[in-house]
Amino acid sequence: MTSSPTDPVSSALLHLADGLRQAADQLGLPRLGAQVLEETTRRLTESRLRVLVLGEIKQGKSTLINAILGEALLPTGVTPTTGAVVQLVRGDTTERRLHGAAGSEVLAPERFAELARGKSPIEGSLVVTTTSEQLPPELELIDTPGINDILRLRTLISRGELPRGDALLLVLDATQVLKRTELAFLRDALIAVGGLGDSGATLLLALNRVDLIPEAERPAVLSHIEAQLASMIPGPLEIFQTDARTAAKDPAKDTLGVREVLRLRERLKQLAGRTRDLSPPRARTYLLRNADLLAHHAATLARALRLEHAAVRDELEAVRKAFIEQQLDVEQQRATIATRRTEIVARTREHLANFRGELEEAIFKQLERADLRITAELLPSASQDALMHFVYSEAERLRLALEGLTREVMQTCGEQAQRRLATAMLSLGLRGPVIHIRPPSVFVEAGTLAVGIAGTAVMYFGNIVTGLVMTVAAPLATMVLRERSVREVRTAARESVPSALATAFGELESALVRAVDDHVATLEEILVLAHGQLGDQLQSLLQRVIDLDEHAALPPADSPPTPPPAGEPAPQPVSSASEARKTAAAELRALEPRLADLRAQIAAVPIAPEQAR
Numbered sequence: 001m002t003s004s005p006t007d008p009v010s011s012a013l014l015h016l017a018d019g020l021r022q023a024a025d026q027l028g029l030p031r032l033g034a035q036v037l038e039e040t041t042r043r044l045t046e047s048r049l050r051v052l053v054l055g056e057i058k059q060g061k062s063t064l065i066n067a068i069l070g071e072a073l074l075p076t077g078v079t080p081t082t083g084a085v086v087q088l089v090r091g092d093t094t095e096r097r098l099h100g101a102a103g104s105e106v107l108a109p110e111r112f113a114e115l116a117r118g119k120s121p122i123e124g125s126l127v128v129t130t131t132s133e134q135l136p137p138e139l140e141l142i143d144t145p146g147i148n149d150i151l152r153l154r155t156l157i158s159r160g161e162l163p164r165g166d167a168l169l170l171v172l173d174a175t176q177v178l179k180r181t182e183l184a185f186l187r188d189a190l191i192a193v194g195g196l197g198d199s200g201a202t203l204l205l206a207l208n209r210v211d212l213i214p215e216a217e218r219p220a221v222l223s224h225i226e227a228q229l230a231s232m233i234p235g236p237l238e239i240f241q242t243d244a245r246t247a248a249k250d251p252a253k254d255t256l257g258v259r260e261v262l263r264l265r266e267r268l269k270q271l272a273g274r275t276r277d278l279s280p281p282r283a284r285t286y287l288l289r290n291a292d293l294l295a296h297h298a299a300t301l302a303r304a305l306r307l308e309h310a311a312v313r314d315e316l317e318a319v320r321k322a323f324i325e326q327q328l329d330v331e332q333q334r335a336t337i338a339t340r341r342t343e344i345v346a347r348t349r350e351h352l353a354n355f356r357g358e359l360e361e362a363i364f365k366q367l368e369r370a371d372l373r374i375t376a377e378l379l380p381s382a383s384q385d386a387l388m389h390f391v392y393s394e395a396e397r398l399r400l401a402l403e404g405l406t407r408e409v410m411q412t413c414g415e416q417a418q419r420r421l422a423t424a425m426l427s428l429g430l431r432g433p434v435i436h437i438r439p440p441s442v443f444v445e446a447g448t449l450a451v452g453i454a455g456t457a458v459m460y461f462g463n464i465v466t467g468l469v470m471t472v473a474a475p476l477a478t479m480v481l482r483e484r485s486v487r488e489v490r491t492a493a494r495e496s497v498p499s500a501l502a503t504a505f506g507e508l509e510s511a512l513v514r515a516v517d518d519h520v521a522t523l524e525e526i527l528v529l530a531h532g533q534l535g536d537q538l539q540s541l542l543q544r545v546i547d548l549d550e551h552a553a554l555p556p557a558d559s560p561p562t563p564p565p566a567g568e569p570a571p572q573p574v575s576s577a578s579e580a581r582k583t584a585a586a587e588l589r590a591l592e593p594r595l596a597d598l599r600a601q602i603a604a605v606p607i608a609p610e611q612a613r
Contacts, residue, residue: 010044012605013283017041019598020287023294026591027301028544029537036290039164043283047275048089050140051268052161054189055171056182057146060208060244064171065143067247068265069132074143075113076248084118084126085161088141091129100124118145134265136272147185162192163289166282167202167271169264174210174241177221178228184334187232191525194289196233198607200281202271203233206264210241211257240264281607291599296526297541298592304545305585312549316542319535333409334524340405341520348398348512355390356505362386363497391508398512402519409523548580 017040024033042048053061062074065088073094074086096112098105100123107115107126115122135141144161168189172178193201205225213221218241226237242264243257251258271278304312526534 009280009605009607010283013040013280013287013602014044016598016602016605017283017287019594020290020294023591023595023598026587027294027297028540029294029297032290032294032533032537036287039286040283043166043279043286047279048138048140049166049271049275049278049282050142050164051167051169051271052142052144052165052189053169053171054144054147054185056173056179059146059171059173061146061171062143063248064206064208064242064244064261065141067242067244067251067261068141068268069130069134070251071130071132072248073128073130075116084116084122084145086116086126086128086143088128088130088135088143090135090137090139091131094130094132095128097127097129098122098124099127116143134269136269138275139268139272147181162189163286165189165193166200166278167204167268168193169204169206171206171208172225174207174213174218174221177207177225183228183232186229188524190232192289194285196235198281199285200278200607201285202278203238204264204267205237205239206244207239207241208244210260211243211246211255215256238267240267277608280605284602284605284607287602288599291595291602292525295592295595295599296522297537298588298595300538301541301544302585302588302592304542305548305581305588307545309546309549312542312545316539316546319538319542337405337409337520337523340401340408341516344398344401344405344516345513347401348394348516349509351390351394351397352505352509352512356501359386360498360501364494394512398515402516405519406523545581545584548584551580 017037021033021037024030024036053065055061063076065074066072066076069088071094073088073096096107096109098107098115112126112128114120115126142161142165170182170186170189172182190196190203193199195201196203207221207225210218222239222241225239229237240260240263241256242260243255244261246253246255247258247261251261304315307315
């Protein structure tokens with residue numbers, strides 16, 4: 001099926017997809033740009049929904065697909081049978097093909113089974129066409145390797161398919177439901193497809209092998225699934241209690257498991273009938289995710305342009321070692337992220353508690369001085385200076401800690417530590433309580449003691465300054481002193497200052513933790529969005545800087561140079577590596593706001609509510 005060329009929503013999305021392609025080309029990532037445009041075009045012009053069938057090894061994914069289609073198209077068995085991604089589509093004939101750079105090759109069933117099991121390396125993609133009426137032309141099924149396959153490459157392939165999916169069919173084993181790896185993978189899948197809200201994505205759960213669970217225990221299993229996923233998935237779950245093996249062998253048998261396979265088949269057909277409605281929100285969400293990914297890569301390139309040549313080479317070698325040798329294990333990286341996040345937050349809380357105690361002690365010591373009027377004049381500025389010095393040093397410590405975490409996870413790091421701190425802190429307004437101490441006498445002229453932070457901006461750029469903006473709109477504590485008794489004033493201060501400090505430091509702690517969590521979320525998002533291609537993309541970015549230094553120019557990566565627009569002068573050649581870096585940095589500074597503008601335009605493309613549902 002083909003979208004009308006006059007459809008304004010599809011036309012707008014295709015135009016924006018081409019804008020992202022051009023941005024990717026400018027970053028030196030032409031393959032990513034081509035993929036973005038190709039995927040968007042597929043969704044909007046072919047109007048075909050892609051259903052990813054996911055799950056751990058030996059959960060019965062291939063058997064379930066065979067049962068849904070009513071024919072044995074995929075190899076099955078007691079050992080893991082899917083070691084490669086297999087695409088199933090409707091066609092005029094039933095055949096198995098290998099599509100590669102040299103063309104398309106029809107495969108004998110035995111050869112296809114060998115490749116599908118991952119017994120031999122594949123140069124291309126496996127596609128099965130079927131005449132089965134159970135697979136609508138508007139739908140394609142993707143059988144994926146097990147997410148806990150011992151060979152990490154298979155997991156990378158499976159995860160790399162996630163952003164291209166429109167509907168997710170997660171196959172679970174009824175006898176051991178929702179293990180930790182399944183929950184982690186489901187979280188990744190939801191990030192990759194843009195969530196289940198207005199993204200147009202659909203999540204279906206197949207609780208397979210339900211025949212092995214006594215009927216009386218099935219409600220408890222369903223309740224367990226709902227409880228485990230309640231915080232992750234908004235709204236009701238679509239759970240199908242399937243028995244794929246029986247449905248494939250005896251589709252006419254009247255059991256719950258077989259009936260549920262038939263119900264799942266009808267649900268997939270229903271989705272196929274809504275393809276034209278669901279394709280635009282899926283395309284928009286896909287473009288938003290890739291706009292984010294390109295922004296991450298732009299930040300990585302920006303930082304690399306400021307590194308010494310030797311440092312860039314070291315990072316390039318580290319990336320090659322981690323990705324080419326397949327030493328990057330995503331689950332291990334997730335564990336690293338979680339552990340480091342806990343350590344960073346604990347250290348931050350410790351620093352805050354220590355400084356709060358020191359500041360409170362210093363304030364009370366100053367209040368013991370005989371001349372309270374002089375104290376009221378000097379204490380505000382002294383407290384403000386001390387607090388701002390702490391904020392500066394703590395922000396810098398956090399920045400270095402987050403950059404270290406990024407380096408540990410991805411072997412290189414961009415400006416995300418600084419930028420995430422900036423995003424988190426920019427809108428921060430700490431409004432501590434105003435404390436009034438009003439003894440009845442007005443014998444002494446009123447003085448004001450303000451313990452707080454004036455509005456200020458701390459901008460970090462590289463190792464100097466870009467990243468933290470903190471605004472405190474109200475003083476941490478204001479004591480209006482109308483003195484009748486110094487003792488009364490001091491007593492009131494001792495009662496008021498601790499709670500004021502507790503409130504203000506609590507808000508400061510929340511802001512700093514939020515900055516850490518935002519950065520952690522960014523790391524996880526990058527791992528999910530780029531995943532299988534992340535190593536290649538990072539290498540391309542770093543190699544681009546090496547080329548600048550060695551060739552004193554910025555050659556486009558594997559594509560001819562784009563001529564300047566008519567009427568504009570051709571770019572002048574640069575005379576040195578330093579000049580080349582300056583030119584590239586200037587181009588990047590112009591690109592980043594354009595990426596932000598493209599993302600805003602994509603988000604503004606109107607999608608009808610019924611399309612997103």
